[in-house]
Amino acid sequence: MSLIIGLGAILVLGVLYMIFRVTNLVAIAKGVKDDKVGPNNSLHGVLFIIFMVVSLVAFFWYSFAHFDGYTLPIASVHGKETDHLFWVTMAITVAAFVIISIIMFVFIYQYRYKEGRRAKFYPDNHYLELTWTVVPAIVLTVLIFTGLSTWNDITSPAKKNAEVIEIVGQQFAWTARYPGVKDNQLGKVNFKLIDNFGNEFGLDLADKNSYDDFKSLELHIPKGKEVLLKIRAKDVLHSVFLPHFRVKMDAVPGMQTQFKFVATKTTKEMRLETSNPDFNYELACTEICGQGHFSMKMPVVVDEWDDYVKWKQAQETWLKQNPKYLDKVPADLREAAMIKAGLEKDPGATVASVNE
Amino acid sequence: MATTDIHIHSDVHHHGDHDHEHEHHEGNFWTTYIFSQDHKVIAKQFLITGIFWALIGGVLSVIFRLQLGFPESNISWLKPLLGGWITADGKLDPQFYLALVTMHGTIMVFFVLTAGLSGTFSNFLIPLQIGARDMASGFLNMLSYWFFFISSVLMFISLFISTGPASGGWTVYPPLSALEQAISGSGLGMTLWLVAMAFFIASSLLGSINYISTVINMRTRGMSFTKLPLTIWAFFFTAIIGVLSFPVLFAAALLLIFDRSFGTSFFLSDIYINGEPLAHEGGSPILFQHLFWFLGHPEVYIVLLPALGISSEIIATNSRKPIFGYKAMIGSMLFIAILSFIVWAHHMFVTGMNPFLGSIFMLLTLIIAVPSAVKIFNYVTTLWKGNIRFTPAMLFSIGLVSFFLTGGITGIFLGNSAIDIQLHDTYFVVAHFHLVMGSASFFGMLAGIYHWFPKMFGRMMNEGLGQLHFWLTFIGVYLVFFPMHYIGIAGFPRRYYSWTNFDTFSGFTDLNMLVSSAAIATLAAQFIFLFNFFYSMFRGRLAPINPWNATTLEWTTPRNPGHGNWPGEIPAVYRWPYDYSKPGAKEDFIPQTVPYSETPESNLPHETKLIKLESSNGDNAIIVEGSH
Ligand code: HEM
Ligand SMILES: [Cu+2]
Ligand SMILES: [Cu+2]
Numbered sequence: 011m012s013l014i015i016g017l018g019a020i021l022v023l024g025v026l027y028m029i030f031r032v033t034n035l036v037a038i039a040k041g042v043k044d045d046k047v048g049p050n051n052s053l054h055g056v057l058f059i060i061f062m063v064v065s066l067v068a069f070f071w072y073s074f075a076h077f078d079g080y081t082l083p084i085a086s087v088h089g090k091e092t093d094h095l096f097w098v099t100m101a102i103t104v105a106a107f108v109i110i111s112i113i114m115f116v117f118i119y120q121y122r123y124k125e126g127r128r129a130k131f132y133p134d135n136h137y138l139e140l141t142w143t144v145v146p147a148i149v150l151t152v153l154i155f156t157g158l159s160t161w162n163d164i165t166s167p168a169k170k171n172a173e174v175i176e177i178v179g180q181q182f183a184w185t186a187r188y189p190g191v192k193d194n195q196l197g198k199v200n201f202k203l204i205d206n207f208g209n210e211f212g213l214d215l216a217d218k219n220s221y222d223d224f225k226s227l228e229l230h231i232p233k234g235k236e237v238l239l240k241i242r243a244k245d246v247l248h249s250v251f252l253p254h255f256r257v258k259m260d261a262v263p264g265m266q267t268q269f270k271f272v273a274t275k276t277t278k279e280m281r282l283e284t285s286n287p288d289f290n291y292e293l294a295c296t297e298i299c300g301q302g303h304f305s306m307k308m309p310v311v312v313d314e315w316d317d318y319v320k321w322k323q324a325q326e327t328w329l330k331q332n333p334k335y336l337d338k339v340p341a342d343l344r345e346a347a348m349i350k351a352g353l354e355k356d357p358g359a360t361v362a363s364v365n366e
Numbered sequence: 367m368a369t370t371d372i373h374i375h376s377d378v379h380h381h382g383d384h385d386h387e388h389e390h391h392e393g394n395f396w397t398t399y400i401f402s403q404d405h406k407v408i409a410k411q412f413l414i415t416g417i418f419w420a421l422i423g424g425v426l427s428v429i430f431r432l433q434l435g436f437p438e439s440n441i442s443w444l445k446p447l448l449g450g451w452i453t454a455d456g457k458l459d460p461q462f463y464l465a466l467v468t469m470h471g472t473i474m475v476f477f478v479l480t481a482g483l484s485g486t487f488s489n490f491l492i493p494l495q496i497g498a499r500d501m502a503s504g505f506l507n508m509l510s511y512w513f514f515f516i517s518s519v520l521m522f523i524s525l526f527i528s529t530g531p532a533s534g535g536w537t538v539y540p541p542l543s544a545l546e547q548a549i550s551g552s553g554l555g556m557t558l559w560l561v562a563m564a565f566f567i568a569s570s571l572l573g574s575i576n577y578i579s580t581v582i583n584m585r586t587r588g589m590s591f592t593k594l595p596l597t598i599w600a601f602f603f604t605a606i607i608g609v610l611s612f613p614v615l616f617a618a619a620l621l622l623i624f625d626r627s628f629g630t631s632f633f634l635s636d637i638y639i640n641g642e643p644l645a646h647e648g649g650s651p652i653l654f655q656h657l658f659w660f661l662g663h664p665e666v667y668i669v670l671l672p673a674l675g676i677s678s679e680i681i682a683t684n685s686r687k688p689i690f691g692y693k694a695m696i697g698s699m700l701f702i703a704i705l706s707f708i709v710w711a712h713h714m715f716v717t718g719m720n721p722f723l724g725s726i727f728m729l730l731t732l733i734i735a736v737p738s739a740v741k742i743f744n745y746v747t748t749l750w751k752g753n754i755r756f757t758p759a760m761l762f763s764i765g766l767v768s769f770f771l772t773g774g775i776t777g778i779f780l781g782n783s784a785i786d787i788q789l790h791d792t793y794f795v796v797a798h799f800h801l802v803m804g805s806a807s808f809f810g811m812l813a814g815i816y817h818w819f820p821k822m823f824g825r826m827m828n829e830g831l832g833q834l835h836f837w838l839t840f841i842g843v844y845l846v847f848f849p850m851h852y853i854g855i856a857g858f859p860r861r862y863y864s865w866t867n868f869d870t871f872s873g874f875t876d877l878n879m880l881v882s883s884a885a886i887a888t889l890a891a892q893f894i895f896l897f898n899f900f901y902s903m904f905r906g907r908l909a910p911i912n913p914w915n916a917t918t919l920e921w922t923t924p925r926n927p928g929h930g931n932w933p934g935e936i937p938a939v940y941r942w943p944y945d946y947s948k949p950g951a952k953e954d955f956i957p958q959t960v961p962y963s964e965t966p967e968s969n970l971p972h973e974t975k976l977i978k979l980e981s982s983n984g985d986n987a988i989i990v991e992g993s994h
Contacts, residue, residue: 030828030831031447033830033993034828046915047755047756048756048757048829048831048833050830051755053758053904054756054761054833055754057837058764061840061841065844072852073852076852079852079856079873080852080853080855080856080874081855081856081872082856082857082870089788090896091784091786092784092785092787092788095782095784095785096779096788098780099778099779099785100779101695103775103776103778103779106775107771107772107775109770110742110743110746111768111771113746114746114749114767114768114771115624117746117749117752118754118764119381119747121749121752121753121754122754122756123754123755123756124753124754128686128753128947129685129686129687129751129752129753129946129947129954130687130751130752130947130953131688131946131947131948131949132687132688132690132710132750132751133689133690133691133692133944134690134694135690135691135810138747139691139694139744140742141367142740142743143736144380144735145737146735146739146740147736150732150733150735150736152780152781153708153732153778154728154732154782156786157728157782157783157785158725158728158729160784161721161724161728161783161784162721162725164784164787165721165724165844181548181639195764199751201636201637201638201643202643204638204643206641210951212638213658216511223841226860233403233938239719244638244639244832245541245545245548245637245639246541246542246545246548246637246639247539247541247542247651248605249716249791251791251857251859253640253788253857254870255869256787256788257787258716258787258788258791259718260716260717260718260788262651262652262717262718263541263634263635263637263651264634264635264637264647264648264649264650264651265635265650265651265652265718267717270903273379277950282986286685288869289869290869292868292869292870294859294868294870294871296790296791296792296859296860297539297791298464298534298535298539298540298542298861300461300542300548300549301459301460301461301464301549301863302460302863303464303863304460304859304862304863304864304865304867305446305867307867307868313374313934328527331443
């Protein structure tokens with residue numbers, strides 16, 4: 011089979027070569043014309059015009075007809091702004107692009123070689139050059155300043171009461187750590203404490219803030235409340251990408267990074283909006299991190315605030331899931347740890363509920 | 367200039383000043399074709415090696431495009447080539463996918479578009495267009511090629527080792543590139559990559575230093591800086607950028623070698639991998655990114671400027687018009703060259719770098735768009751009221767301008783840090799830099815080959831085949847890269863082996879299929895070029911002395927310039943290189959070697975004044991008409 015294909019290919023190439031030789035010889039036999047240009051010079055001018063028309067039509071047709079196919083719905087507050095900037099920039103640049111392209115290809119066609127015509131000797135024109143330096147400069151300045159103010163808003167410090175969630179990247183999975191419902195503080199971590207038996211975060215059990223922290227393999231976030239992602243990586247670079255929220259930030263070993271945003275649509279609302287009952291938000295990795303880079307996914311769920319709180323309360327603390335680490339808790343904190351981790355009823359809480 | 371002339375004369379003497387017309391050198395095969403110190407031979411060596419690498423780089427990309435466009439297909443027929451990297455069920459190994467991407471990027475950016483482009487055309491054109499017998503140092507020039515050759519051999523070997531070549535992306539960010547445990551390509555493959563790049567940098571520096579000193583010191587009589595063709599200006603700026611930025615990559619590579627092999631912690635810290643914490647503490651992966659992009663961004667202009675220089679020359683020649691705004695073209699290249707050093711961190715907006723730095727770099731990045739725009743406008747105005755001949759070189763130059771426009775415009779999105787949050791590391795970036803840097807420079811290189819082939823090999827390439835090659839490639843490139851904008855706006859991340867794990871990215875199988883098919887067709891079209899190139903080298907029509915009726919000095923040399931380039935004295939230069947279609951002149955071009963005193967009919971008022979100067983110092987002006 012492949013032999014036949016191979017032979018066929020050789021045959022075709024041979025025929026092509028013969029045609030090439032023959033046309034060459036014919037051209038030579040006809041006598042080498044000393045024309046300034048080849049015989050089909052004008053053809054290329056025409057081809058450029060056809061190319062321009064076809065490609066511009068295809069560009070606009072696809073961009074409008076498939077708009078919903080290549081744009082993702084926006085589900086965050088700042089995403090509206092960055093997308094707005096994106097489309098403003100698009101409008102300006104596409105206008106410039108279309109005008110320049112048309113002018114260029116029309117010139118190419120119109121000024122194709124004509125026997126006896128002489129080109130215009132036109133080495134410079136300072137006014138023209140000044141104009142097309144200043145105009146782009148002004149347009150760009152406007153874009154820069156709108157971009158700057160959006161960027162500054164996005165990167166400004168988060169509110170004090172923002173929901174803090176830690177996201178940890180490792181080859182090839184994401185894990186989230188929540189500060190816990192009792193103290194709402196993330197416990198300290200240290201990479202030297204990471205082990206293979208359960209302490210995947212490297213939790214420092216001498217820090218009492220760590221006792222109620224809990225782990226989740228799904229990222230749950232509330233709608234309408236500022237979320238501050240604290241991002242780190244355990245091995246190599248990764249990058250947190252939440253496409254619908256227009257969020258992206260690298261996860262860097264040895265350096266915590268962060269990104270704050272406000273989600274505007276719950277998963278349910280998004281299912282309605284996209285009329286896709288199976289819709290789910292996703293978190294993807296966008297920094298090359300090894301062979302599983304393309305599969306580093308974390309499901310994301312956006313809930314109404316109340317549901318979110320309920321979900322949080324229903325989670326078991328990390329310490330409760332890994333009670334053997336109680337040994338690592340300093341003896342004087344053990345009692346408190348048990349209570350905070352939910353391993354033991356909180357006597358205070360019982361009293362309180364009795365009093366009620 | 368006289369002193370340098372004498373110096374060069376003595377330098378080339380033993381190679382025979384006697385008979386330049388035919389290539390009767392006294393050296394044997396080895397000194398003539400292999401360890402040659404003649405800039406023209408070295409240029410051809412760079413060219414052939416560059417073409418070889420372009421083929422490899424192209425084939426690698428088609429292999430991984432097969433995976434992206436036709437993920438279901440069984441590619442076990444590639445087993446003879448890829449061996450164990452094809453899994454049992456006929457799929458590409460996901461790790462090897464990354465290796466392919468990495469090597470494709472490295473090869474295309476460094477080996478093809480830096481060495482293949484600058485190495486070929488700076489070497490070939492600088493002495494010929496400024497009127498010098500050879501480079502300032504033929505020996506260093508030869509070393510430059512052979513360092514590149516060693517680098518090529520090492521990089522080539524790394525493709526075949528069992529743990530695979532470097533796989534961490536062409537940007538080789540640590541820790542991934544530093545830790546063998548993270549990906550097997552970071553073992554021996556990465557070591558070879560680093561050593562190969564060290565040789566590459568040495569080669570590039572030797573070349574650049576030579577180009578700079580040659581342009582400064584060895585211009586012929588009358589060839590002031592303001593009479594240099596734009597090609598030379600572009601090569602000159604490129605070389606300066608290279609000299610200033612490549613050492614920084616060298617430093618980064620060196621520190622990375624230390625981190626990998628000697629336990630230092632420049633870039634590594636707080637790492638837990640393979641069940642154990644590593645001892646490294648206090649390093650910063652971000653530091654590497656700063657060092658890398660300090661070269662990396664200038665590098666994109668190292669790749670692009672020579673192509674822009676080449677196309678300026680070709681567009682002027684084939685429009686039969688002076689390039690519009692010669693001084694503005696130089697000015698914008700200078701401005702781009704300077705700015706290219708202070709925009710690097712626009713590749714790092716979302717790496718966790720201080721957001722304030724992001725603001726600064728956004729500002730500087732968008733400023734660089736202005737000189738780029740000026741260049742486009744100047745090209746378009748050069749076409750206006752021209753008398754355009756669509757030689758293959760001209761077609762490719764027009765293609766370059768079109769890509770530069772299409773790809774440059776998307777830079778305005780990426781340079782805006784707020785917009786880049788979403789677009790960073792998606793296919794939008796891939797579309798952007800492939801058009802503006804990859805395809806534009808590639809077209810510049812092809813244009814250069816078509817245009818100067820007659821001078822390189824004394825024969826003409828077949829015009830019809832060249833034009834066919836252009837149309838297939840031009841349309842092919844747009845079909846490959848334009849759809850990637852949509853894929854990128856939809857958020858598809860780059861360097862993904864497959865997107866099917868994500869609901870968000872599971873669409874676009876149709877577009878990806880189109881892209882991959884177009885990539886295969888485009889690669890296939892390059893064989894038309896290869897055939898044309900090698901066939902014409904031996905069987906092409908004999909080239910006239912000045913086939914394009916161009917004004918620059920290289921067309922005053924004999925058909926096959928020998929060692930030393932001009933048989934007699936080096937011609938002197940009297941005018942700028944763009945006297946095309948000057949009103950009053952008989953022909954529609956006046957070579958640079960024609961003094962104003964001989965063209966009273968076409969002189970502009972200020973040029974008439976220059977005639978006096980000509981006779982005062984031009985007593986022994988010899989004009990070589992090159993009628994051999
Ligand atoms: C003019 C010639 C240009 C060349 C050769 C060029 C080349 C490149 C390359 C190679 C990359 C990809 C790097 C990577 O991630 O692997 C890139 C990205 C980028 N380019 Fe350009 N570029 C050019 C023009 C511009 C212009 C005019 C702008 C802005 C106005 C710009 C802004 C950017 C930005 C911001 C990125 C980073 C995007 C990201 O990583 O998300 N470029 N460019
Ligand atoms: Cu990844
Ligand atoms: Cu850059």
